[in-house]
Amino acid sequence: MSEILVLVDHDDGNVRKTTTELLTIARRLGEPSAVYVGAGAEAARETLQAYGAEKVYVVDSPDMDEYLVAPKVEVLVQLMASASPAAVLIPSTPEGKDIAGRLAIRTDSGVITDAVDARPGCGEGLETTQSVFAGGYTVEARVTRGTPIVTVKPNSATPEQAEGAAQVESVSVTIPDSARATRITDRQPRTKSGRPELTEAAIVVSGGRGTGGDFAPVEAFADSLGAAVGASRAAVDSGWYPHAFQVGQTGKTVSPQLYVAAGISGAIQHRAGMQTSKTIVAVNKDSDSPIFDLVDFGVVGDLHKILPQATEEITRRKG
Amino acid sequence: MNIVVCVKHVPDATANRTFRASDNTVDRAGVDGLLSELDEYAVEEALKIAEAGDGEVTVLTMGPERAADAIRKSLQMGVHKGVHVSDDAIHGSDAIATSLVLAAALKRIDFDLVLCGMASTDGVMGLVPAMLAERLGIPALTYAVEVSIDGDRVTVRRDSDTAVETVVAPLPAVVSVTDQINEPRYPSFKGIMAAKKKPVETWTLADLDVDASQVGLDAAGTAVTSYQARPPRSSGTVISDEGDGGVQLVDFLAAQKFV
Numbered sequence: 001m002s003e004i005l006v007l008v009d010h011d012d013g014n015v016r017k018t019t020t021e022l023l024t025i026a027r028r029l030g031e032p033s034a035v036y037v038g039a040g041a042e043a044a045r046e047t048l049q050a051y052g053a054e055k056v057y058v059v060d061s062p063d064m065d066e067y068l069v070a071p072k073v074e075v076l077v078q079l080m081a082s083a084s085p086a087a088v089l090i091p092s093t094p095e096g097k098d099i100a101g102r103l104a105i106r107t108d109s110g111v112i113t114d115a116v117d118a119r120p121g122c123g124e125g126l127e128t129t130q131s132v133f134a135g136g137y138t139v140e141a142r143v144t145r146g147t148p149i150v151t152v153k154p155n156s157a158t159p160e161q162a163e164g165a166a167q168v169e170s171v172s173v174t175i176p177d178s179a180r181a182t183r184i185t186d187r188q189p190r191t192k193s194g195r196p197e198l199t200e201a202a203i204v205v206s207g208g209r210g211t212g213g214d215f216a217p218v219e220a221f222a223d224s225l226g227a228a229v230g231a232s233r234a235a236v237d238s239g240w241y242p243h244a245f246q247v248g249q250t251g252k253t254v255s256p257q258l259y260v261a262a263g264i265s266g267a268i269q270h271r272a273g274m275q276t277s278k279t280i281v282a283v284n285k286d287s288d289s290p291i292f293d294l295v296d297f298g299v300v301g302d303l304h305k306i307l308p309q310a311t312e313e314i315t316r317r318k319g
Numbered sequence: 320m321n322i323v324v325c326v327k328h329v330p331d332a333t334a335n336r337t338f339r340a341s342d343n344t345v346d347r348a349g350v351d352g353l354l355s356e357l358d359e360y361a362v363e364e365a366l367k368i369a370e371a372g373d374g375e376v377t378v379l380t381m382g383p384e385r386a387a388d389a390i391r392k393s394l395q396m397g398v399h400k401g402v403h404v405s406d407d408a409i410h411g412s413d414a415i416a417t418s419l420v421l422a423a424a425l426k427r428i429d430f431d432l433v434l435c436g437m438a439s440t441d442g443v444m445g446l447v448p449a450m451l452a453e454r455l456g457i458p459a460l461t462y463a464v465e466v467s468i469d470g471d472r473v474t475v476r477r478d479s480d481t482a483v484e485t486v487v488a489p490l491p492a493v494v495s496v497t498d499q500i501n502e503p504r505y506p507s508f509k510g511i512m513a514a515k516k517k518p519v520e521t522w523t524l525a526d527l528d529v530d531a532s533q534v535g536l537d538a539a540g541t542a543v544t545s546y547q548a549r550p551p552r553s554s555g556t557v558i559s560d561e562g563d564g565g566v567q568l569v570d571f572l573a574a575q576k577f578v
Binding site for chain 2: 098102136141143184203237257268276281287293295309311314
């Protein structure tokens with residue numbers, strides 16, 4: 001069976017859930033080989049092995065953090081030549097897309113972004129599924145040239161454990177001088193909210209213009225459900241909530257079991273980011289809001305009254 | 320300072336976008352088109368940089384005849400001149416071919432900085448900025464929320480999920496900007512009148528020495544094999560809050576086993 005390269009997304013050795021999802025998808029396509037760039041491979045190996053990585057390619061050199069995507073592009077170009085993989089799977093993040101785009105040019109290979117599934121195609125190659133036009137259409141696509149390069153969205157698969165050999169191979173990579181010119185000169189890590197990751201959460205509660213800038217009821221309700229907090233573009237543009245939490249076309253696409261939209265009208269920009277959610281609930285003052293066309297359950301009214309009451313009710317029922 | 324903004328003419332995101340049944344490409348004829356909203360931020364940023372110093376801004380697009388609308392809107396906002404790459408062979412091009420054509424055009428324009436939106440609003444792949452940089456052999460600073468030019472260097476701020484980063488690179492460079500970077504201006508009446516007199520060049524693939532066999536649907540590295548409209552969601556229950564809306568909401572969530 002051919003190797004499937006999976007670029008590992010990690011936080012200093014802490015493997016993100018998206019990587020275990022990618023490994024699960026990779027197992028349906030061939031033999032997963034994890035590609036680990038940066039420090040912490042030792043700590044990560046156990047997880048990669050548990051989710052079926054047969055090989056773990058490790059690239060680590062001290063100055064690699066100072067560059068954007070160049071080291072990851074170089075190592076993948078190198079491995080695509082030496083391992084002749086059947087496909088390369090990359091997390092669908094801004095960084096992942098930059099890597100995928102450069103890789104496609106370097107290797108003259110077709111590239112698909114934002115896949116929500118990848119499976120063996122009829123005959124040869126693989127077939128992918130994407131959600132397009134703000135979630136209005138589902139398309140199936142395949143790569144017709146080179147080695148398929150696919151970026152995969154979070155929550156596209158349920159991670160399944162399957163012991164792999166996780167044989168470690170050290171890879172050295174030369175960063176070309178041209179790439180060295182671009183440097184990260186400062187990096188301020190974000191403080192963690194303690195809530196689940198927005199794109200990985202089973203429940204997301206988002207606030208919009210209707211919050212009037214007060215996200216306390218949204219956060220309290222989210223916490224009572226163990227949910228992640230999101231925000232509409234209007235709320236982010238008003239400076240009420242950080243952009244990292246924006247749900248919509250220019251923010252995150254989420255597809256949780258339950259999505260609660262509070263004070264969000266439901267413009268196309270927002271729907272693009274949430275309309276594939278399983279169950280949708282909305283609270284909004286305006287009964288004509290387009291969000292109510294999407295809901296399984298909606299309440300027309302003031303979120304500042306309804307959410308605190310709901311939070312209190314949940315707390316009461318939990319006893 | 321010469322700035323080129325790469326823009327795309329896209330089907331209106333608020334209209335009913337669909338595909339052409341004959342070849343599974345995006346239907347660009349049956350739906351009204353316009354300058355991709357996310358490109359307006361790149362145009363605005365280019366104008367701000369040009370206005371702060373001594374700069375000239377060129378807008379570059381590729382696409383059918385009607386893509387000229389995207390150039391016109393940019394000129395109305397204040398861009399100085401336009402380049403339109405138009406050729407029947409371009410239809411159905413993927414991101415790889417798009418970056419090939421745009422890079423070939425950029426090699427014929429004297430530029431210090433290339434600005435792009437973070438993605439188009441139709442394909443939303445967001446690949447072209449990095450691909451352009453790869454083809455031109457220059458730095459790419461993507462997803463910028465702040466751009467500043469200091470002599471022959473560009474500095475951007477990026478707001479990623481895990482960190483806020485400052486990235487520095489020498490010019491020339493490709494920078495893509497997000498919708499967080501600025502508030503795009505509306506064309507003024509004066510701008511609309513002035514746009515009519517601004518120069519727009521139309522180039523074909525032959526002008527760029529790009530072989531038609533390298534672009535278009537047949538040359539694409541990917542193919543859409545099928546498309547299907549998402550079935551409309553079945554309409555749910557909407558109640559009016561009569562004082563117990565919160566409790567009713569929890570009743571629903573409990574019935575669905577979320578509580």
